[in-house]
Amino acid sequence: MTIGDEMMKVLNKTYAPMSFIETTFKRYDIAFKTDDAGRPILLFIGKANETGRIKGERFARRLVLDDSGNIVKDHWDNKGKQTDTYAF
Template identity: 60%
Template structure:
């Protein structure tokens, strides 16, 4: 599974820092964790089971910044099944 442009747009927004956000995207359940600046860094997308755990794919975000805080590299890696 790849992250499409609509999902990337949703994940590029800023949210509450250091929190876990649960939402629905199209027909999938989506849970993501944010860093101390409110950027999503870990995402789980799939179908939520009766115990609340998402079975699907896990994605991790790689953000590289320079000393002034400018983003040099920003991409999502598929880490496999969750």
């Protein structure tokens, strides 16, 4: 599974810093954790079970910033299948 352009529009927004956001995207349940600047850095995508935990794929964001805080490198790595527990 890869992250498409429509999902990237959701992930490129800024959210509340240091928060965990759960929502839906098309037919998937998604949850992501944000960093101290409010950028999503950890993504879970799949289907939520009866307890609300997502079973599917896990992605981690790699951000490289320069000395002035500008983004130099930004990409998402697929970390593989995610069971029904979150890995924080």
